[in-house]
Amino acid sequence: MSAGVLVLAATPIGDPRDAPPRLRDELATADVVAAEDTRRLRRLCGELGVELSGRVVSFHEHNESGRSGDLVEAMLGGARVVVVTDAGMPSVSDPGYRLVAAAVAAGVRVTSVPGPSAVLTALAVSGLPVDRFCFEGFLPRKEGERERALAALAAEPRTMVFFEAPHRLARALASMASAFGPERPAAVCRELTKTYEEVRRGPLAELAAWAEEHARGEITVVVAGATGPAAGLDDVLPEVLSRTAAGERLKDVCAEVASATGLSKKALYDAAVAARRA
Numbered sequence: 001m002s003a004g005v006l007v008l009a010a011t012p013i014g015d016p017r018d019a020p021p022r023l024r025d026e027l028a029t030a031d032v033v034a035a036e037d038t039r040r041l042r043r044l045c046g047e048l049g050v051e052l053s054g055r056v057v058s059f060h061e062h063n064e065s066g067r068s069g070d071l072v073e074a075m076l077g078g079a080r081v082v083v084v085t086d087a088g089m090p091s092v093s094d095p096g097y098r099l100v101a102a103a104v105a106a107g108v109r110v111t112s113v114p115g116p117s118a119v120l121t122a123l124a125v126s127g128l129p130v131d132r133f134c135f136e137g138f139l140p141r142k143e144g145e146r147e148r149a150l151a152a153l154a155a156e157p158r159t160m161v162f163f164e165a166p167h168r169l170a171r172a173l174a175s176m177a178s179a180f181g182p183e184r185p186a187a188v189c190r191e192l193t194k195t196y197e198e199v200r201r202g203p204l205a206e207l208a209a210w211a212e213e214h215a216r217g218e219i220t221v222v223v224a225g226a227t228g229p230a231a232g233l234d235d236v237l238p239e240v241l242s243r244t245a246a247g248e249r250l251k252d253v254c255a256e257v258a259s260a261t262g263l264s265k266k267a268l269y270d271a272a273v274a275a276r277r278a
Contacts, residue, residue: 004031004075006083006103008096010115013087013218014193016047020115024050031079034059034071036086036095044084059083061095068099075108087218088117093137093163118192119161122220125199126159126187129224133159139172146172150179154260157225169215173208176223179260180204185224191217233271236261240272 009026012018027033027045031054035041038058045052059067071081083090083099089112090096103110119135136153139162140146153160164172169188176186182205190198196217200210204223236257244250250272258265 003108004077004079004081006071006075006081006099006108006110007113008090008100008110009082009084009113010089010117011044011084011087012193013116013118013121014191014197016044018116018193019044019048020113022113023115024048026082026113027052027084029080030054030082032057032071032074032081034067034081034083034099036060036084036090040086041084059095059099064095064098068102071099072102072106072108075103076106088119089115092117092119092135116193118163118189118218118220121192122187122189122222123159123161125189125192126222127201128159128185128187128222130159132157132225133161135161138163138165139168139175141168143171143175146175147179150175151256151260154179155226157227159225160223162221162223164219164221166215166217166219169219169221170208170211173204173211173221176221177204177208180223180226187222189220189222190215192220194218233263233268236263236268237271237275240268241275244272244276 007026007030009023010020011023027050033041033052033054033056035056036059038056041056057067075081083096085094085096088094091100100110123130123133134156140149162172176184183203186202186204186207188200188207188211190200194217200207240250240253240257243253250269254265254269254272257263258268
């Protein structure tokens with residue numbers, strides 16, 4: 001028996017009419033459909049007029065590692081396994097990556113049904129540069145970890161795309177304003193392709209204030225990249241020396257400046273020590 005195949009199938013991010021035509025065929029003919037939420041899958045199938053003929057299994061972040069082995073075994077036995085998540089492309093901030101890695105390691109063919117993506121949709125409607133961009137997913141929930149993650153992105157020249165939960169949006173935007181500057185252009189894309197779709201554009205500080213009362217639904221945030229030349233050691237060394245002369249610890253100052261500029265903490269520390277000895 002020939003080996004089966006793993007199909008990563010994109011699902012609508014809001015409007016079911018955006019479903020790719022191939023999605024209907026894949027769902028109807030799959031031997032196994034692995035779904036992040038089986039109830040949502042059945043609702044989607046109802047909207048698309050699809051009758052499932054294969055086995056349906058739950059496949060989410062809490063059981064992906066354990067279930068991947070069984071699914072790979074099924075594919076090695078000839079099964080066609082279709083993976084769908086609640087919205088968008090599986091494995092992009094959703095379950096799927098571990099299964100793909102396991103399938104590839106086992107020599108199983110992996111393909112996809114391309115379709116809706118909140119990342120690309122938000123980027124396209126944001127009004128911000130799209131020639132180069134990076135996807136950062138969800139920011140850390142803890143404040144300290146979130147601030148360190150954003151500090152490391154302060155000098156990123158590419159447009160950045162984030163996912164965020166509505167109840168954390170205001171805090172996340174305020175942290176971005178602190179790390180990137182209050183005037184950095186951004187766009188908050190809410191409920192994309194749905195009835196109450198809204199794209200709010202403006203500087204980060206303004207968006208943070210707006211989000212205090214208007215953060216609802218599925219959220220994607222697009223932030224413009226840094227402009228201007230990247231800072232070098234010679235550019236930031238005077239600040240480091242000034243702050244340490246005022247009483248701050250050299251190690252702490254170097255860590256903070258390195259996070260904000262992307263420079264090497266060790267190189268900055270060594271340069272400061274050498275300058276103080278000169």
